[in-house]
Amino acid sequence: MIEALDPVVLARAQFAFTMSFHIIFPAFSIGLASYLAVLEALWLWTGREVFINLFNYWLKIFAIAFGMGVVSGIVMSYQFGTNWAVFSDKTGPVIGPLMAYEVLTAFFLEAGFLGVMLFGLKLVGPRLHFLATLMVAIGTLISAFWILSANSWMQTPAGHAVNESGQFVAVDWFKLIFNPSFPYRLVHMVLAAYLTTSLVVGAVGAYHLLRNTRQPGARMMFSMAMWMLTIVAPIQILAGDAHGLNTLEHQPAKVMAMEGHYQSHPDGAPFILFGLPDQDAAVVRYALQIPKLSSLILKHSLDAPLAGLDTVPRQDWPPVPVTFWSFRIMVGLGVLMAALGALSLWLRWRGRLHESRPLHWFALTMGPAGFIAVLAGWVTTETGRQPFTVFGLLRTAESVSPLASPAVASSLIAFVIVYFAVFFAGTVYILRLMAQPPHHGEQGPPGETPARAAGITPAPAIATRRLG
Secondary structure (H helix, E strand, C coil): CHHHCCHHHHHHHHHHHHHHHHHHHHHHHHHHHHHHHHHHHHHHHHCCHHHHHHHHHHHHHHHHHHHHHHHHHHHHHHHHHHCCHHHHHHHHHHHHHHHHHHHHHHHHHHHHHHHHHHHCHHHHCHHHHHHHHHHHHHHHHHHHHHHHHHHHHHHCCCCEEECCCCCEEECCHHHHHCCCCHHHHHHHHHHHHHHHHHHHHHHHHHHHHHHCCCCHHHHHHHHHHHHHHHHHHHHHHHHHHHHHHHHHHHCHHHHHHHHCCCCCECCCCCEEEEEEEECCCCEEEEEEEECCHHHHHHHCCCCCCECCHHHCCHHHCCCHHHHHHHHHHHHHHHHHHHHHHHHHHHHHHCCCCCCCHHHHHHHHHCCCHHHHHHHHHHHHHHHHHCCEEECCCEEHHHCCCCCCHHHHHHHHHHHHHHHHHHHHHHHHHHHHHHHCCCCCCCCCCCCCCCCCCCCCCCHHHHHHHHHC
Protein backbone atom coordinates (compact mmCIF):
# COMPACT_ATOMS: atom_id res chain seq x y z
CA MET A 1 0.00 0.00 0.00
CA ILE A 2 2.79 2.44 0.91
CA GLU A 3 4.62 1.74 -2.35
CA ALA A 4 1.56 2.91 -4.25
CA LEU A 5 1.74 6.38 -2.64
CA ASP A 6 3.35 9.27 -4.48
CA PRO A 7 6.77 10.06 -2.94
CA VAL A 8 6.33 13.72 -3.88
CA VAL A 9 3.11 13.89 -1.85
CA LEU A 10 4.78 12.12 1.08
CA ALA A 11 7.79 14.46 0.98
CA ARG A 12 5.50 17.48 0.91
CA ALA A 13 3.41 16.05 3.76
CA GLN A 14 6.54 15.50 5.85
CA PHE A 15 7.81 19.02 5.28
CA ALA A 16 4.35 20.48 5.97
CA PHE A 17 4.03 18.47 9.19
CA THR A 18 7.42 19.44 10.62
CA MET A 19 7.07 23.04 9.44
CA SER A 20 3.64 23.34 11.06
CA PHE A 21 5.17 22.41 14.41
CA HIS A 22 8.19 24.64 13.93
CA ILE A 23 6.56 27.86 12.76
CA ILE A 24 4.41 28.36 15.86
CA PHE A 25 7.45 28.54 18.16
CA PRO A 26 9.36 31.30 16.32
CA ALA A 27 6.09 33.19 15.88
CA PHE A 28 5.72 33.14 19.67
CA SER A 29 9.38 33.65 20.63
CA ILE A 30 9.88 36.64 18.29
CA GLY A 31 7.06 38.53 19.95
CA LEU A 32 7.84 37.28 23.45
CA ALA A 33 11.51 38.32 23.24
CA SER A 34 10.44 41.86 22.38
CA TYR A 35 7.86 41.80 25.18
CA LEU A 36 10.54 40.74 27.66
CA ALA A 37 12.77 43.60 26.51
CA VAL A 38 9.90 46.05 27.05
CA LEU A 39 9.18 44.64 30.52
CA GLU A 40 12.80 44.94 31.61
CA ALA A 41 13.08 48.44 30.18
CA LEU A 42 9.96 49.51 32.11
CA TRP A 43 11.41 47.96 35.29
CA LEU A 44 14.66 49.87 34.88
CA TRP A 45 12.79 53.07 34.10
CA THR A 46 10.11 52.95 36.80
CA GLY A 47 11.55 50.59 39.41
CA ARG A 48 8.12 48.95 39.81
CA GLU A 49 8.29 45.38 41.04
CA VAL A 50 5.37 44.24 38.88
CA PHE A 51 7.49 44.56 35.74
CA ILE A 52 10.38 42.42 36.97
CA ASN A 53 7.92 39.86 38.31
CA LEU A 54 6.28 39.64 34.88
CA PHE A 55 9.71 39.51 33.23
CA ASN A 56 10.78 36.51 35.30
CA TYR A 57 7.37 34.87 34.84
CA TRP A 58 7.50 35.03 31.03
CA LEU A 59 11.24 34.37 30.86
CA LYS A 60 10.71 30.77 31.97
CA ILE A 61 8.07 30.28 29.28
CA PHE A 62 10.31 31.92 26.68
CA ALA A 63 13.18 29.56 27.51
CA ILE A 64 11.07 26.48 26.78
CA ALA A 65 9.44 27.90 23.64
CA PHE A 66 12.80 29.07 22.30
CA GLY A 67 14.33 25.66 22.91
CA MET A 68 11.50 23.84 21.14
CA GLY A 69 11.79 26.28 18.24
CA VAL A 70 15.51 25.57 17.85
CA VAL A 71 15.06 21.80 18.04
CA SER A 72 12.21 21.75 15.51
CA GLY A 73 14.09 24.12 13.20
CA ILE A 74 17.21 21.98 13.00
CA VAL A 75 15.15 19.13 11.56
CA MET A 76 14.03 21.33 8.66
CA SER A 77 17.54 21.68 7.24
CA TYR A 78 18.08 17.92 7.13
CA GLN A 79 15.02 17.46 4.94
CA PHE A 80 16.58 19.61 2.23
CA GLY A 81 19.25 16.95 1.84
CA THR A 82 17.14 13.84 2.36
CA ASN A 83 13.87 14.62 0.55
CA TRP A 84 14.68 17.66 -1.58
CA ALA A 85 18.15 16.99 -2.95
CA VAL A 86 17.41 18.38 -6.42
CA PHE A 87 16.01 21.56 -4.92
CA SER A 88 19.10 21.86 -2.71
CA ASP A 89 21.40 21.39 -5.70
CA LYS A 90 19.57 23.89 -7.91
CA THR A 91 19.02 26.61 -5.31
CA GLY A 92 21.98 25.95 -3.00
CA PRO A 93 24.10 28.86 -4.29
CA VAL A 94 21.24 31.21 -3.34
CA ILE A 95 19.51 29.62 -0.34
CA GLY A 96 22.73 28.35 1.27
CA PRO A 97 24.33 31.77 1.83
CA LEU A 98 21.07 33.27 3.09
CA MET A 99 20.77 30.47 5.66
CA ALA A 100 24.42 30.93 6.59
CA TYR A 101 23.88 34.66 7.13
CA GLU A 102 21.02 33.79 9.47
CA VAL A 103 23.31 31.58 11.53
CA LEU A 104 26.24 34.02 11.55
CA THR A 105 24.19 37.09 12.46
CA ALA A 106 21.06 36.00 14.28
CA PHE A 107 21.75 32.59 15.79
CA PHE A 108 25.20 33.50 17.08
CA LEU A 109 23.83 36.72 18.55
CA GLU A 110 21.01 34.86 20.30
CA ALA A 111 23.29 32.08 21.50
CA GLY A 112 25.88 34.55 22.78
CA PHE A 113 23.44 36.46 24.96
CA LEU A 114 20.77 33.86 25.76
CA GLY A 115 22.60 32.41 28.76
CA VAL A 116 23.11 35.87 30.25
CA MET A 117 19.46 36.66 29.65
CA LEU A 118 18.21 33.47 31.29
CA PHE A 119 20.56 33.18 34.26
CA GLY A 120 22.64 36.33 34.61
CA LEU A 121 20.47 39.04 36.17
CA LYS A 122 22.14 38.75 39.58
CA LEU A 123 25.58 38.13 38.08
CA VAL A 124 26.07 40.92 35.55
CA GLY A 125 23.77 43.62 36.89
CA PRO A 126 20.49 45.05 35.57
CA ARG A 127 21.86 47.26 32.79
CA LEU A 128 24.14 44.69 31.20
CA HIS A 129 21.38 42.12 31.59
CA PHE A 130 18.97 44.41 29.75
CA LEU A 131 21.55 44.65 26.93
CA ALA A 132 21.55 40.84 26.73
CA THR A 133 17.75 40.75 26.61
CA LEU A 134 17.73 43.40 23.90
CA MET A 135 20.31 41.49 21.85
CA VAL A 136 18.24 38.31 22.01
CA ALA A 137 15.15 40.24 20.89
CA ILE A 138 17.08 41.82 18.02
CA GLY A 139 18.49 38.41 17.13
CA THR A 140 15.01 36.93 16.72
CA LEU A 141 14.10 39.76 14.34
CA ILE A 142 17.31 39.30 12.33
CA SER A 143 16.54 35.60 12.09
CA ALA A 144 13.11 36.42 10.69
CA PHE A 145 14.78 38.79 8.21
CA TRP A 146 17.00 36.13 6.63
CA ILE A 147 14.51 33.26 6.69
CA LEU A 148 11.81 35.39 5.10
CA SER A 149 14.27 36.72 2.54
CA ALA A 150 15.07 33.16 1.45
CA ASN A 151 11.42 32.14 1.33
CA SER A 152 10.39 35.36 -0.42
CA TRP A 153 12.99 34.75 -3.12
CA MET A 154 11.32 31.39 -3.74
CA GLN A 155 8.02 33.25 -4.10
CA THR A 156 9.26 36.17 -6.23
CA PRO A 157 12.75 35.27 -7.50
CA ALA A 158 14.98 38.17 -8.55
CA GLY A 159 18.66 39.11 -8.78
CA HIS A 160 19.77 35.69 -10.03
CA ALA A 161 20.95 33.86 -13.14
CA VAL A 162 21.17 30.19 -14.10
CA ASN A 163 24.63 28.72 -14.69
CA GLU A 164 25.65 25.98 -17.08
CA SER A 165 24.83 23.33 -14.46
CA GLY A 166 21.26 24.55 -14.13
CA GLN A 167 21.85 26.12 -10.71
CA PHE A 168 20.48 29.47 -9.59
CA VAL A 169 23.35 31.84 -8.78
CA ALA A 170 23.28 35.38 -7.45
CA VAL A 171 24.16 38.25 -9.78
CA ASP A 172 22.80 41.04 -7.57
CA TRP A 173 22.60 40.22 -3.87
CA PHE A 174 20.69 43.39 -3.04
CA LYS A 175 17.91 42.57 -5.52
CA LEU A 176 17.97 38.94 -4.45
CA ILE A 177 17.64 39.67 -0.72
CA PHE A 178 15.19 42.54 -1.15
CA ASN A 179 13.13 40.74 -3.77
CA PRO A 180 9.70 42.18 -4.69
CA SER A 181 7.64 40.40 -2.01
CA PHE A 182 10.18 40.46 0.84
CA PRO A 183 9.38 43.81 2.52
CA TYR A 184 5.66 43.03 2.60
CA ARG A 185 6.14 39.50 3.92
CA LEU A 186 8.63 40.60 6.58
CA VAL A 187 6.28 43.26 7.97
CA HIS A 188 3.31 40.91 7.79
CA MET A 189 5.14 38.11 9.64
CA VAL A 190 6.66 40.28 12.37
CA LEU A 191 3.28 41.88 13.06
CA ALA A 192 1.75 38.38 13.14
CA ALA A 193 4.34 37.37 15.74
CA TYR A 194 3.49 40.38 17.90
CA LEU A 195 -0.22 39.64 17.59
CA THR A 196 0.34 35.99 18.46
CA THR A 197 2.26 36.91 21.59
CA SER A 198 -0.22 39.59 22.65
CA LEU A 199 -3.08 37.10 22.33
CA VAL A 200 -1.26 34.52 24.46
CA VAL A 201 -0.28 37.09 27.09
CA GLY A 202 -3.82 38.49 27.04
CA ALA A 203 -5.33 35.01 27.40
CA VAL A 204 -3.12 34.20 30.39
CA GLY A 205 -3.96 37.54 31.99
CA ALA A 206 -7.66 37.01 31.33
CA TYR A 207 -7.50 33.52 32.85
CA HIS A 208 -6.08 34.87 36.10
CA LEU A 209 -8.42 37.88 36.13
CA LEU A 210 -11.37 35.51 35.92
CA ARG A 211 -10.08 33.98 39.14
CA ASN A 212 -8.95 37.19 40.88
CA THR A 213 -9.47 40.66 39.41
CA ARG A 214 -7.10 42.23 41.95
CA GLN A 215 -4.02 40.22 40.92
CA PRO A 216 -1.49 42.97 39.96
CA GLY A 217 0.56 40.88 37.52
CA ALA A 218 -2.53 39.70 35.69
CA ARG A 219 -3.92 43.22 35.46
CA MET A 220 -0.68 44.60 34.04
CA MET A 221 -0.10 41.83 31.49
CA PHE A 222 -3.71 41.97 30.32
CA SER A 223 -3.61 45.75 29.92
CA MET A 224 -0.34 45.64 27.96
CA ALA A 225 -1.60 42.82 25.73
CA MET A 226 -4.82 44.66 24.92
CA TRP A 227 -2.90 47.84 24.07
CA MET A 228 -0.71 45.86 21.66
CA LEU A 229 -3.74 44.18 20.12
CA THR A 230 -5.61 47.46 19.75
CA ILE A 231 -2.70 49.12 17.96
CA VAL A 232 -1.24 46.27 15.90
CA ALA A 233 -4.39 44.51 14.62
CA PRO A 234 -5.54 47.44 12.42
CA ILE A 235 -1.96 47.93 11.19
CA GLN A 236 -1.81 44.24 10.29
CA ILE A 237 -5.00 44.58 8.24
CA LEU A 238 -3.43 47.44 6.26
CA ALA A 239 -0.18 45.49 5.87
CA GLY A 240 -2.12 42.46 4.69
CA ASP A 241 -3.93 44.54 2.09
CA ALA A 242 -0.62 45.90 0.77
CA HIS A 243 0.81 42.38 0.73
CA GLY A 244 -2.22 41.19 -1.22
CA LEU A 245 -1.76 43.88 -3.85
CA ASN A 246 1.91 42.92 -4.18
CA THR A 247 0.91 39.27 -4.58
CA LEU A 248 -1.61 40.20 -7.27
CA GLU A 249 1.19 41.87 -9.20
CA HIS A 250 3.78 39.11 -8.92
CA GLN A 251 1.78 35.92 -8.25
CA PRO A 252 -1.68 36.49 -9.73
CA ALA A 253 -2.56 32.77 -9.78
CA LYS A 254 -2.18 32.67 -5.98
CA VAL A 255 -4.68 35.52 -5.58
CA MET A 256 -7.06 33.82 -8.01
CA ALA A 257 -6.94 30.71 -5.81
CA MET A 258 -7.39 32.76 -2.62
CA GLU A 259 -10.42 34.49 -4.10
CA GLY A 260 -11.83 31.35 -5.75
CA HIS A 261 -11.86 33.03 -9.16
CA TYR A 262 -11.84 30.20 -11.65
CA GLN A 263 -13.36 32.46 -14.29
CA SER A 264 -12.34 35.96 -15.32
CA HIS A 265 -14.61 38.91 -14.45
CA PRO A 266 -14.33 41.70 -17.03
CA ASP A 267 -16.90 43.95 -15.31
CA GLY A 268 -15.95 43.61 -11.65
CA ALA A 269 -15.31 40.48 -9.59
CA PRO A 270 -17.35 39.41 -6.56
CA PHE A 271 -15.84 38.59 -3.19
CA ILE A 272 -16.82 35.03 -2.28
CA LEU A 273 -17.38 34.85 1.47
CA PHE A 274 -17.94 31.11 1.59
CA GLY A 275 -18.33 28.25 -0.85
CA LEU A 276 -17.02 24.86 -1.88
CA PRO A 277 -14.35 25.11 -4.61
CA ASP A 278 -14.52 22.25 -7.10
CA GLN A 279 -11.09 21.96 -8.74
CA ASP A 280 -12.20 19.49 -11.40
CA ALA A 281 -15.27 21.46 -12.49
CA ALA A 282 -13.47 24.83 -12.01
CA VAL A 283 -16.36 26.35 -10.07
CA VAL A 284 -17.12 27.38 -6.50
CA ARG A 285 -20.33 25.62 -5.52
CA TYR A 286 -22.88 27.12 -3.12
CA ALA A 287 -21.01 30.43 -3.24
CA LEU A 288 -22.13 33.20 -0.89
CA GLN A 289 -20.69 36.33 -2.46
CA ILE A 290 -20.77 40.12 -2.44
CA PRO A 291 -20.88 41.53 -6.00
CA LYS A 292 -17.81 43.47 -7.18
CA LEU A 293 -16.23 43.68 -3.72
CA SER A 294 -13.12 41.75 -4.80
CA SER A 295 -12.45 44.30 -7.54
CA LEU A 296 -12.88 47.09 -5.01
CA ILE A 297 -10.39 45.47 -2.60
CA LEU A 298 -7.79 44.47 -5.17
CA LYS A 299 -8.15 47.24 -7.74
CA HIS A 300 -9.94 49.93 -5.67
CA SER A 301 -12.65 50.14 -8.32
CA LEU A 302 -16.02 48.37 -8.42
CA ASP A 303 -15.90 47.76 -12.17
CA ALA A 304 -12.22 46.88 -12.49
CA PRO A 305 -11.68 43.64 -14.45
CA LEU A 306 -9.98 40.72 -12.71
CA ALA A 307 -8.50 37.74 -14.52
CA GLY A 308 -9.33 34.22 -13.39
CA LEU A 309 -7.61 30.86 -13.53
CA ASP A 310 -9.07 30.35 -16.97
CA THR A 311 -6.17 32.53 -18.15
CA VAL A 312 -3.58 30.23 -16.54
CA PRO A 313 -2.52 26.84 -17.97
CA ARG A 314 -4.27 24.08 -16.04
CA GLN A 315 -0.98 22.43 -15.05
CA ASP A 316 0.03 25.65 -13.26
CA TRP A 317 -3.07 25.94 -11.07
CA PRO A 318 -2.56 25.97 -7.30
CA PRO A 319 -4.77 23.69 -5.17
CA VAL A 320 -7.68 26.11 -4.89
CA PRO A 321 -9.75 24.47 -2.09
CA VAL A 322 -6.89 24.51 0.44
CA THR A 323 -5.70 28.01 -0.49
CA PHE A 324 -9.26 29.36 -0.56
CA TRP A 325 -10.17 28.14 2.94
CA SER A 326 -6.84 28.81 4.66
CA PHE A 327 -7.05 32.41 3.45
CA ARG A 328 -10.54 32.79 4.92
CA ILE A 329 -9.46 31.33 8.25
CA MET A 330 -6.60 33.82 8.44
CA VAL A 331 -8.76 36.81 7.50
CA GLY A 332 -11.61 35.78 9.79
CA LEU A 333 -9.29 35.48 12.77
CA GLY A 334 -7.74 38.83 11.89
CA VAL A 335 -11.17 40.45 12.04
CA LEU A 336 -11.80 38.86 15.45
CA MET A 337 -8.46 40.17 16.70
CA ALA A 338 -9.38 43.68 15.63
CA ALA A 339 -12.79 43.28 17.28
CA LEU A 340 -11.17 42.17 20.56
CA GLY A 341 -8.83 45.15 20.46
CA ALA A 342 -11.70 47.56 19.79
CA LEU A 343 -13.83 46.07 22.57
CA SER A 344 -10.96 46.29 25.06
CA LEU A 345 -10.39 49.93 24.12
CA TRP A 346 -14.06 50.77 24.71
CA LEU A 347 -14.11 48.96 28.07
CA ARG A 348 -10.82 50.61 29.04
CA TRP A 349 -12.45 53.99 28.37
CA ARG A 350 -15.43 52.89 30.49
CA GLY A 351 -13.05 51.86 33.31
CA ARG A 352 -14.07 48.17 33.15
CA LEU A 353 -11.05 46.61 31.43
CA HIS A 354 -10.16 44.46 34.43
CA GLU A 355 -13.71 43.71 35.58
CA SER A 356 -15.53 42.72 32.38
CA ARG A 357 -15.91 38.94 32.44
CA PRO A 358 -17.25 38.76 28.85
CA LEU A 359 -14.09 40.53 27.67
CA HIS A 360 -11.92 38.14 29.67
CA TRP A 361 -13.69 35.09 28.24
CA PHE A 362 -13.34 36.55 24.74
CA ALA A 363 -9.61 37.10 25.28
CA LEU A 364 -9.18 33.62 26.77
CA THR A 365 -10.83 31.88 23.82
CA MET A 366 -8.71 33.96 21.42
CA GLY A 367 -5.48 32.74 23.03
CA PRO A 368 -4.65 30.16 20.30
CA ALA A 369 -5.97 32.37 17.47
CA GLY A 370 -2.57 33.82 16.62
CA PHE A 371 -1.03 30.38 16.11
CA ILE A 372 -3.95 29.27 13.95
CA ALA A 373 -3.77 32.45 11.87
CA VAL A 374 0.00 32.04 11.36
CA LEU A 375 -0.50 28.44 10.24
CA ALA A 376 -3.34 29.44 7.93
CA GLY A 377 -1.27 32.26 6.45
CA TRP A 378 1.66 29.93 5.87
CA VAL A 379 -0.60 27.37 4.18
CA THR A 380 -2.03 30.12 1.97
CA THR A 381 1.43 31.30 0.97
CA GLU A 382 2.92 27.89 0.27
CA THR A 383 0.00 26.15 -1.40
CA GLY A 384 -0.67 29.25 -3.48
CA ARG A 385 2.87 28.98 -4.88
CA GLN A 386 2.29 25.43 -6.12
CA PRO A 387 3.10 23.65 -8.37
CA PHE A 388 6.48 25.39 -7.99
CA THR A 389 9.19 25.48 -5.35
CA VAL A 390 10.81 28.47 -7.06
CA PHE A 391 7.81 30.24 -8.50
CA GLY A 392 7.61 29.92 -12.28
CA LEU A 393 11.11 28.41 -12.55
CA LEU A 394 11.39 25.10 -10.67
CA ARG A 395 8.51 22.70 -10.21
CA THR A 396 7.90 20.81 -6.99
CA ALA A 397 7.75 17.48 -8.80
CA GLU A 398 11.24 18.18 -10.20
CA SER A 399 12.70 19.18 -6.81
CA VAL A 400 12.49 15.93 -4.83
CA SER A 401 15.19 13.37 -4.12
CA PRO A 402 15.07 10.03 -5.99
CA LEU A 403 13.54 8.21 -3.02
CA ALA A 404 11.03 5.38 -2.91
CA SER A 405 7.74 5.88 -1.10
CA PRO A 406 8.51 3.51 1.82
CA ALA A 407 11.64 5.50 2.73
CA VAL A 408 9.76 8.79 2.92
CA ALA A 409 6.74 7.22 4.64
CA SER A 410 8.83 5.60 7.38
CA SER A 411 10.56 8.87 8.27
CA LEU A 412 7.21 10.68 8.21
CA ILE A 413 5.73 8.17 10.66
CA ALA A 414 8.79 8.54 12.91
CA PHE A 415 8.43 12.33 12.88
CA VAL A 416 4.74 12.12 13.77
CA ILE A 417 5.41 9.86 16.77
CA VAL A 418 8.41 11.79 18.10
CA TYR A 419 6.96 15.26 17.51
CA PHE A 420 3.67 14.53 19.22
CA ALA A 421 5.45 12.98 22.20
CA VAL A 422 8.11 15.68 22.67
CA PHE A 423 6.16 18.79 21.80
CA PHE A 424 3.03 17.64 23.58
CA ALA A 425 5.07 17.28 26.76
CA GLY A 426 6.67 20.69 26.25
CA THR A 427 3.34 22.36 25.57
CA VAL A 428 1.76 20.80 28.65
CA TYR A 429 4.63 22.08 30.78
CA ILE A 430 4.22 25.61 29.35
CA LEU A 431 0.49 25.52 30.09
CA ARG A 432 1.23 24.43 33.66
CA LEU A 433 3.52 27.43 34.07
CA MET A 434 0.85 29.71 32.64
CA ALA A 435 -1.75 28.30 35.04
CA GLN A 436 0.19 29.79 37.96
CA PRO A 437 -0.21 33.57 38.39
CA PRO A 438 2.86 35.81 38.63
CA HIS A 439 3.52 36.58 42.28
CA HIS A 440 5.60 38.80 44.52
CA GLY A 441 9.29 37.98 44.22
CA GLU A 442 8.85 35.94 41.04
CA GLN A 443 12.09 34.18 40.10
CA GLY A 444 13.38 33.40 36.62
CA PRO A 445 14.74 30.04 35.42
CA PRO A 446 16.84 28.31 38.11
CA GLY A 447 20.52 28.86 37.49
CA GLU A 448 22.28 26.53 39.89
CA THR A 449 26.05 26.34 39.45
CA PRO A 450 27.17 22.91 38.12
CA ALA A 451 29.26 20.69 40.38
CA ARG A 452 32.18 20.97 37.94
CA ALA A 453 32.86 22.20 34.42
CA ALA A 454 34.08 19.97 31.61
CA GLY A 455 37.80 19.25 31.92
CA ILE A 456 38.13 20.58 35.47
CA THR A 457 38.63 18.18 38.35
CA PRO A 458 37.73 18.89 41.97
CA ALA A 459 41.33 18.22 43.04
CA PRO A 460 42.22 21.84 43.95
CA ALA A 461 39.12 22.14 46.13
CA ILE A 462 39.90 18.85 47.86
CA ALA A 463 43.48 19.90 48.48
CA THR A 464 42.32 23.22 49.95
CA ARG A 465 39.97 21.47 52.36
CA ARG A 466 42.73 19.08 53.46
CA LEU A 467 45.15 21.94 54.09
CA GLY A 468 42.49 23.73 56.06
